[in-house]
Amino acid sequence: MQKILDSIDAQLETSLARLFAFLRIPSISAQPAHKADCLQAANWIRDELTALGFSARLSETTGLPGVVATNHAAGPDAPHVLFYGHYDVQPADPRNLWHFDPFDPQLVDGPRGKKIVARGAVDDKGQVISFLEACRAHLAINGGLPVRLTLLLEGEEENGSPSLAELLTKEHETLAGADFVYVADTNMWDAATPAITASLRGLAAIELRIHGPNRDLHSGFFGGLALNPIQVLVDILGQLKDETGRVQIPGFYDGITPVSPGQEKAWAQLGFDSAGFLGGVGLATPAGEVDQIPLAQIWARPTAEINGIYGGYQGDGSKTVIPAHATAKLTFRLVAGQDPDKIHEKFEAFVTARLPPDARAEFTRGAAAPGYGLNPNASFLRAAQTALTEEFGKPAALIGCGASIPVVEAFKTHLGLDTLLAGFGLDDDCVHSPNEKFDLACFHRGTRAHARLLGALAAGR
Amino acid sequence: MQKILDSIDAQLETSLARLFAFLRIPSISAQPAHKADCLQAANWIRDELTALGFSARLSETTGLPGVVATNHAAGPDAPHVLFYGHYDVQPADPRNLWHFDPFDPQLVDGPRGKKIVARGAVDDKGQVISFLEACRAHLAINGGLPVRLTLLLEGEEENGSPSLAELLTKEHETLAGADFVYVADTNMWDAATPAITASLRGLAAIELRIHGPNRDLHSGFFGGLALNPIQVLVDILGQLKDETGRVQIPGFYDGITPVSPGQEKAWAQLGFDSAGFLGGVGLATPAGEVDQIPLAQIWARPTAEINGIYGGYQGDGSKTVIPAHATAKLTFRLVAGQDPDKIHEKFEAFVTARLPPDARAEFTRGAAAPGYGLNPNASFLRAAQTALTEEFGKPAALIGCGASIPVVEAFKTHLGLDTLLAGFGLDDDCVHSPNEKFDLACFHRGTRAHARLLGALAAGR
Numbered sequence: 001m002q003k004i005l006d007s008i009d010a011q012l013e014t015s016l017a018r019l020f021a022f023l024r025i026p027s028i029s030a031q032p033a034h035k036a037d038c039l040q041a042a043n044w045i046r047d048e049l050t051a052l053g054f055s056a057r058l059s060e061t062t063g064l065p066g067v068v069a070t071n072h073a074a075g076p077d078a079p080h081v082l083f084y085g086h087y088d089v090q091p092a093d094p095r096n097l098w099h100f101d102p103f104d105p106q107l108v109d110g111p112r113g114k115k116i117v118a119r120g121a122v123d124d125k126g127q128v129i130s131f132l133e134a135c136r137a138h139l140a141i142n143g144g145l146p147v148r149l150t151l152l153l154e155g156e157e158e159n160g161s162p163s164l165a166e167l168l169t170k171e172h173e174t175l176a177g178a179d180f181v182y183v184a185d186t187n188m189w190d191a192a193t194p195a196i197t198a199s200l201r202g203l204a205a206i207e208l209r210i211h212g213p214n215r216d217l218h219s220g221f222f223g224g225l226a227l228n229p230i231q232v233l234v235d236i237l238g239q240l241k242d243e244t245g246r247v248q249i250p251g252f253y254d255g256i257t258p259v260s261p262g263q264e265k266a267w268a269q270l271g272f273d274s275a276g277f278l279g280g281v282g283l284a285t286p287a288g289e290v291d292q293i294p295l296a297q298i299w300a301r302p303t304a305e306i307n308g309i310y311g312g313y314q315g316d317g318s319k320t321v322i323p324a325h326a327t328a329k330l331t332f333r334l335v336a337g338q339d340p341d342k343i344h345e346k347f348e349a350f351v352t353a354r355l356p357p358d359a360r361a362e363f364t365r366g367a368a369a370p371g372y373g374l375n376p377n378a379s380f381l382r383a384a385q386t387a388l389t390e391e392f393g394k395p396a397a398l399i400g401c402g403a404s405i406p407v408v409e410a411f412k413t414h415l416g417l418d419t420l421l422a423g424f425g426l427d428d429d430c431v432h433s434p435n436e437k438f439d440l441a442c443f444h445r446g447t448r449a450h451a452r453l454l455g456a457l458a459a460g461r
Numbered sequence: 462m463q464k465i466l467d468s469i470d471a472q473l474e475t476s477l478a479r480l481f482a483f484l485r486i487p488s489i490s491a492q493p494a495h496k497a498d499c500l501q502a503a504n505w506i507r508d509e510l511t512a513l514g515f516s517a518r519l520s521e522t523t524g525l526p527g528v529v530a531t532n533h534a535a536g537p538d539a540p541h542v543l544f545y546g547h548y549d550v551q552p553a554d555p556r557n558l559w560h561f562d563p564f565d566p567q568l569v570d571g572p573r574g575k576k577i578v579a580r581g582a583v584d585d586k587g588q589v590i591s592f593l594e595a596c597r598a599h600l601a602i603n604g605g606l607p608v609r610l611t612l613l614l615e616g617e618e619e620n621g622s623p624s625l626a627e628l629l630t631k632e633h634e635t636l637a638g639a640d641f642v643y644v645a646d647t648n649m650w651d652a653a654t655p656a657i658t659a660s661l662r663g664l665a666a667i668e669l670r671i672h673g674p675n676r677d678l679h680s681g682f683f684g685g686l687a688l689n690p691i692q693v694l695v696d697i698l699g700q701l702k703d704e705t706g707r708v709q710i711p712g713f714y715d716g717i718t719p720v721s722p723g724q725e726k727a728w729a730q731l732g733f734d735s736a737g738f739l740g741g742v743g744l745a746t747p748a749g750e751v752d753q754i755p756l757a758q759i760w761a762r763p764t765a766e767i768n769g770i771y772g773g774y775q776g777d778g779s780k781t782v783i784p785a786h787a788t789a790k791l792t793f794r795l796v797a798g799q800d801p802d803k804i805h806e807k808f809e810a811f812v813t814a815r816l817p818p819d820a821r822a823e824f825t826r827g828a829a830a831p832g833y834g835l836n837p838n839a840s841f842l843r844a845a846q847t848a849l850t851e852e853f854g855k856p857a858a859l860i861g862c863g864a865s866i867p868v869v870e871a872f873k874t875h876l877g878l879d880t881l882l883a884g885f886g887l888d889d890d891c892v893h894s895p896n897e898k899f900d901l902a903c904f905h906r907g908t909r910a911h912a913r914l915l916g917a918l919a920a921g922r
Contacts, residue, residue, distance in 0.1 A: 201681060205779040214743030219766045220662060220864025223794050224749040224758040225735070226742065230767040230789075231701070238699020240692070274686070281687065282675030285818035288685040297685040305680045306691040307782050308773035313790060318666040318827045320792055320864075321768050328691075329774055331781055333684050357746035366779045403681025403781075 760861025
């Protein structure tokens, strides 16, 4: 392994040159004017993979093609890794806020040494090339990869992945044989601490409309005697949580594994700056369950959130009306163990049980996706921890993400595969913003960590 | 008095002819195309008053003129009545729903005898002419009126009375000397039971905006940790009333005289059909204070009503947002004894005391008008009861009105005068709707009742 790492160190300059060539292609998937650039990027990466000894091809979709590449020379007994990335980038607007041409990559000084500045530097071209350079080192030193490797590089990730399901269905035979999916499109905890994202929250969306009188009423002539559906709506939604922040829907927390003291302690040691996190948006006080630490509130605990509410008069001044109906839109963020359909049912029962006479509730169910929790005994998790600990001198933080990552759900749904989320970005990388960057040290150590991971997976460490 | 009543009976046909002439003038104040018609109606009624022996004139405003007329021949010791009415009418749209031309008045059969069908039949030309015919009978039999009488006929009542304040200010000297205002633009309790409207509810309007984070947040990344201002809004407004319907704002009911057992009994005897009233708008159950009878809920008790609410996402589907703010618009219907400004203050204190950390409340105060309660010892009330009891064989119901009548407030504010509200319309008169009508019996008995009232006022009965 040391020879492989030495090779990576020695080749850093040429690795960067290859990344810069990739970054110069403005493959903006959201803008039809850049379609030819997207196709050029797909061809460029396919040719790179072919040159590295992969069997690589474009896989056409109704949108932009995917790039599919395989190198299974390690043989049927070797672990089979499916690496996912994307060759497209976000638009670079507003251009005038960039210090350099976003498609003329620069290596400049930053607060933590050199940094690569360009659109796509970290999201996701830098992370993809970092992984490919790790493969290159294995191939250069050992003449082969220690694992069976399949790569899937999408061209529409920054545009909502409209053809991903189509691609996964079409390439099912090629992809589904993998042991797991490896996605490096995520961040480290901080510049010194690698991270594995071990949980994602799911979602159950629902709209609630309370119906009262059969038409809008004059609140002078009817007020006091007639039911007001806005009042019914706030009366019920005002009971959603108790004073400790706990959701009051019966059975809402069924099936959830509580955050363990060990987990809580590990997260506490991360030194999360909740004051800074909240301060950045004008808040100061954690508003969730009072018996949960801030990181658990956003990573590990489900929520009941009113995303929108409306009813009656909303214009200037006032109008003395009792409206016929009032509406709220809610989403529940779910964690592993909760069934989105059951959450819909339980919320509906919670509301129905609280309806006064004459009020009727109409429910419109929306998106329903379960939370995701990485199996703590997954073999790839041990290998990832081994590799990251050896590279960074400390174990990776097992972090959560309060939102969903749609590709993870897609891999689970279409291929039945779990996903290892371990990338080398940092929170200050300006992803999707002007002056996107990737610290050179992150690119470099990421490459080394990728190389170690492939070795650890093969060795079963 | 009997001679006067006999004269009214004998002259009914010519009284109707005069009313029909007035009704043929399409004096629609809201439609600029009918401005000449409005002026024609003003001139017509001025000429009628002049012919009756009044000193009558138009009083110009920035809008349509008022008509001001006086007959003070009864001398300085006679009571001084200010009669208010209006010569304008509502638009007649939709015309295709009328059975006759709305400005070609008809006398046709109805369920309770003949009825006068035309736009303005009852609102307010019929009620105005009914009063004038009572004056005509007094003048014909006795050569004079038993009271000092001032008339103010407005031309913009159906268009929101934009120039009324101007008119009251300009004519202050002429109007302010009256003992009280007499408004006949209201209804009887039913076809057999006259009514005096003894109370009106006032209004305090306020907008409440709850501010949370300094921008809209992603409910995945922030949900659970960040304050949601919609939740704060519903939590607070969900505490507005307890399970008995009582408003929970401290001091809200201060200064209110409870409905007396005698009042409650009198209202109960009216046989109000609350099931029919609510059933007409798709409801079945009184939703106000459970210890109050339905009529008290709409006439005598104050309310806290949410007229509008909005915040966050309101479009199709869902959006995972925690919004920066959420807003509710409320009006409080007030009864006599409550101070609108104090209600604003108490609501603000109620909200402020319930704000969680990081939440900020912004209040925008709107309209503020006190409730109106007729002094039960007012001399004109006794005379009105005498007149109505003698005409209808039963005392007038002392009823309330859940809404405000702006002119009553204007007379109180600008002239310091109380108002006697006693008219002869019925609930099925289709006011503001196609096929507006005035029962001939109501017009006729109303004229007789007006004549009796003038006599009773003069006699101090």
